[in-house]
Amino acid sequence: MNLEQAARQLESLGNPTRLQIYRTLVRAGHAGLPVGGLQERIGIAASTLSHHLKRLVETGLVTQERQATTLICRAHYPAMDALIGYLADECCADAACAALAEPSAAS
Amino acid sequence: MNLEQAARQLESLGNPTRLQIYRTLVRAGHAGLPVGGLQERIGIAASTLSHHLKRLVETGLVTQERQATTLICRAHYPAMDALIGYLADECCADAACAALAEPSAAS
């Protein structure tokens, strides 16, 4: 996980519609949701949804699996886990940041 | 923390330049860095930096404090903490998501 990739993932979550898509998928749980199901719940044009889904898939935050003609979408937790890990580690969220400043990945 | 606010914060971190700014501030530790110091380290136009800083301050991820003519910038950890909390909670990063689906903050 480098800065560029983290920024891409953060940007893909940083759009209200996409964050809503992602959250809806999380709440759908392991079963996931077909694209059409997402479209009904969120109420946007299918083309717009497809556009956003592509970006979430590209950044690895969402996976898709075919079942006949429908595409099942699922939140991909390991990616979110890694992203949160990056934020907590590189950009340490906890106030115990004084011990950081290691010259490992500096600039 | 609602979806809109989380999206704004994620978007503000989802730009490589801003993420680099934020990370530089984190690594600067408690002392923080003046705007000019950031500009030297990152190597962008002062006006561009000011533009990005404004967005990070607006979303609460960075704070600023005057010291004479210089503005000291610091990473504001509580905001990042809340954001990570939102991601881990609402968009649960851990695979133990089956127990979620509480109708508390649903859409």
Add this chain to the structure above:
DNA sequence: CTTATATTTCGATACGTATCGAAATAGTGC
């Protein structure tokens, strides 16, 4: 009040993104 320094605002340009409807594609089943 003038000078000097640090930062922001302004104006402009280039580029990317969000959105939609319509058309095209993909996969299934007859």
Add this chain to the structure above:
DNA sequence: GCACTATTTCGATACGTATCGAAATATAAG
């Protein structure tokens, strides 16, 4: 192959963002 459904791609528009240099502002010092 044909019809049917699900999804994506296409084309177009509107809007926001990133970037810069130059000018304006703010704070301090003399």
